[in-house]
Amino acid sequence: xxxxxxxxxxxxxxxxxxxxxxxxxxxxxxxxxxxxxxxxxxxxxxxxxxxxxxxxxxxxxxxxxxxxxxxxxxxxxxxxxxxxxxxxxxxxxxxxxxxxxxxxxxxxxxxxxxxxxxxxxxxxxxxxxxxxxxxxxxxxxxxxxxxxxxxxxxxxxxxxxxxxxxxxxxxxxxxxxxxxxxxxxxxxxxxxxxxxxxxxxxxxxxxxxxxxxxxxxxxxxxxxxxxxxxx
Amino acid sequence: xxxxxxxxxxxxxxxxxxxxxxxxxxxxxxxxxxxxxxxxxxxxxxxxxxxxxxxxxxxxxxxxxxxxxxxxxxxxxxxxxxxxxxxxxxxxxxxxxxxxxxxxxxxxxxxxxxxxxxxxxxxxxxxxxxxxxxxxxxxxxxxxxxxxxxxxxxxxxxxxxxxxxxxxxxxxxxxxxxxxxxxxxxxxxxxxxxxxxxxxxxxxxxxxxxxxxxxxxxxxxxxxxxxxxxxxxxxxxxxxxxxxxxx
Numbered sequence: 434x435x436x437x438x439x440x441x442x443x444x445x446x447x448x449x450x451x452x453x454x455x456x457x458x459x460x461x462x463x464x465x466x467x468x469x470x471x472x473x474x475x476x477x478x479x480x481x482x483x484x485x486x487x488x489x490x491x492x493x494x495x496x497x498x499x500x501x502x503x504x505x506x507x508x509x510x511x512x513x514x515x516x517x518x519x520x521x522x523x524x525x526x527x528x529x530x531x532x533x534x535x536x537x538x539x540x541x542x543x544x545x546x547x548x549x550x551x552x553x554x555x556x557x558x559x560x561x562x563x564x565x566x567x568x569x570x571x572x573x574x575x576x577x578x579x580x581x582x583x584x585x586x587x588x589x590x591x592x593x594x595x596x597x598x599x600x601x602x603x604x605x606x607x608x609x610x611x612x613x614x615x616x617x618x619x620x621x622x623x624x625x626x627x628x629x630x631x632x633x634x635x636x637x638x639x640x641x642x643x644x645x646x647x648x649x650x651x652x653x654x655x656x657x658x659x660x661x662x663x664x
Numbered sequence: 665x666x667x668x669x670x671x672x673x674x675x676x677x678x679x680x681x682x683x684x685x686x687x688x689x690x691x692x693x694x695x696x697x698x699x700x701x702x703x704x705x706x707x708x709x710x711x712x713x714x715x716x717x718x719x720x721x722x723x724x725x726x727x728x729x730x731x732x733x734x735x736x737x738x739x740x741x742x743x744x745x746x747x748x749x750x751x752x753x754x755x756x757x758x759x760x761x762x763x764x765x766x767x768x769x770x771x772x773x774x775x776x777x778x779x780x781x782x783x784x785x786x787x788x789x790x791x792x793x794x795x796x797x798x799x800x801x802x803x804x805x806x807x808x809x810x811x812x813x814x815x816x817x818x819x820x821x822x823x824x825x826x827x828x829x830x831x832x833x834x835x836x837x838x839x840x841x842x843x844x845x846x847x848x849x850x851x852x853x854x855x856x857x858x859x860x861x862x863x864x865x866x867x868x869x870x871x872x873x874x875x876x877x878x879x880x881x882x883x884x885x886x887x888x889x890x891x892x893x894x895x896x897x898x899x900x901x902x903x904x905x906x907x908x909x910x911x
Contacts, residue, residue, distance in 0.1 A: 559755075559757075561753055561755050561757040562757055562759065564720055564751075564753070564757065565751075565753065565757035565758075565759070565816075567720065567743075567746065568718055568720065568746055568749070568750075568751035568753075568820075569746070569747070569770070569771035569819070569820070569823060570743050570744065570746040570747030570771060570775055570823065571743065571770075571771060571774060571775065572743045575774055579770060579774060580759055580770075583761045584759075584760065584761050587761070
């Protein structure tokens with residue numbers, strides 16, 4: 434029994450340096466997630482600012498309409514379909530790096546969800562905070578930067594963290610465009626060794642560990658921010 | 665006690681929310697050094713009137729001239745003008761993510777009117793004046809309601825405003841904390857600050873105000889010195905109102 438497991442471990446991970454599939458896949462997954470998160474935050478933040486500025490002041494109506502369209506499309510279609518469309522339709526006729534396509538697709542997708550999280554955060558801040566800032570002579574942008582956003586950031590951090598955990602796991606569908614991410618790496622091993630148990634369990638364990646570590650970091654950050662208020 | 669200089673001139677001020685007319689052509693003047701109390705039944709437009717003076721509510725008609733400048737003109741820099749008009753809110757609206765000191769320092773520093781050191785020193789002076797020198801490095805949620813409102817007053821004073829607007833400053837306070845805020849406002853009035861106060865504190869209005877306005881149905885129905893105003897009200901609605909609020 435034990436000998437059997439050892440043999441399978443050897444076959445799946447050691448023989449022919451198959452562990453490299455997992456390590457390289459992990460690198461790809463982390464790269465895609467990292468840059469997609471950056472795009473997601475940036476895009477989501479911009480969209481949220483446009484949307485809430487329009488709701489508060491009635492300005493930026495056209496930009497707001499564009500943002501709404503973006504949100505509707507992205508949230509109304511599956512991320513796999515978006516990924517396929519970007520790869521086979523938009524970049525169908527050009528040779529392009531798959532990692533880049535994945536970053537773009539997941540970044541664009543995440544941006545929509547981040548936008549709604551941040552917009553909710555902005556709208557949840559009492560309007561009195563806004564009025565207090567303006568009544569002191571700060572302009573709209575200064576009020577946003579010094580008074581509204583710091584409070585928004587603290588309030589939306591748990592929801593944002595959740596969004597990034599979802600994103601990290603969602604990148605596992607990148608195999609649809611044959612990008613060799615972590616999931617694909619495990620799947621390649623499976624197709625070579627005809628053993629599903631070992632590689633897939635290893636893949637699952639790696640995702641789980643990443644999520645646990647990320648949750649821990651996030652929890653620590655949240656606690657730090659909260660401590661600031663009641664010392 | 666009031667100089668002759670007109671600080672704010674309000675002419676035919678109107679404000680509608682959709683089809684609801686809240687202010688129907690208010691006209692009055694605020695002179696330097698005056699302490700004007702505004703009273704009236706709820707929903708009469710007194711808060712809207714006050715909030716129009718620094719354009720937190722945008723008037724739909726009429727003009728407001730502040731220190732000789734028509735601030736309802738779209739070309740006027742509203743932010744610059746607001747630096748000279750302090751405002752204190754019913755709900756305090758302190759910034760919960762900043763210490764008391766930072767609350768007071770924020771506007772003068774960010775608007776480049778003072779350096780960090782100057783603003784910090786100013787904050788210490790103001791905290792001394794409002795009797796809370798030991799709270800500088802605490803956060804707003806550690807303070808009582810009365811303390812919060814005193815800090816809010818200090819925050820507005822940090823900008824060295826020419827006039828202070830108070831929007832029901834004691835209405836959200838527990839009864840035992842009303843006194844400390846009124847004491848501070850009384851002291852402020854004595855120092856010569858021009859103040860416009862929307863309030864339900866009739867005793868305070870009677871004692872501190874130099875003029876009392878009664879607003880009802882979107883307009884000033886009566887204005888007078890506090891002695892005359894409370895002793896010999898003429899407007900029937902005011903008589904009715906006073907008979908309900910005064911015990």
